[in-house]
Amino acid sequence: MCQRIAQxxxxxxxxxxxxHFIRGIVDCASYRCSNSVKHPDSCIRPNCHCIRDWSAEIQEDIDTADDYCWACRSARERAAGRS
Ligand SMILES: [Zn+2]
Ligand SMILES: [Zn+2]
Ligand SMILES: [Zn+2]
Structure with a gap:
């Protein structure tokens, strides 16, 4: 399976x-993987049964925020509002 490199x-x-964005892809070079450049053109998505999933993405931190993310922050606010 290929991997995406996210920043x-x-x-x-x-x-x-x-x-924020996908910087690149680590290609697994398998013709059975529909995300790979080796995937044959004759094998047409989405009808083929090749691997379509991505491996766990590689996460590159371009910056760090000393805070909770939006989802965690709103979850915490909801929890706080309820009490
Ligand atoms: Zn792949
Ligand atoms: Zn295929
Ligand atoms: Zn969070």
Whole structure:
């Protein structure tokens, strides 16, 4: 399976990663993988049964925010509002 290389912000308090963009792809070079450049043109997505999933993405931190991410922050605010 191929891997995507993502760049984004690391939220230091919760450890979550906020992806900004995909910088590149690590190609697994398998013709059975529909994400690979080796995947044959005769084998047409989405009808083929080749691997379509991505491996766990590689996360590159381009900056770090000393805070919770948006999802964690709103979850915490909801929890706080309820009490
Ligand atoms: Zn692949
Ligand atoms: Zn295929
Ligand atoms: Zn979070």
């Amino acid at each position: 984004g912000t690391r939220w230091a308090r919760c450890g979550h990663f906020q992806r």
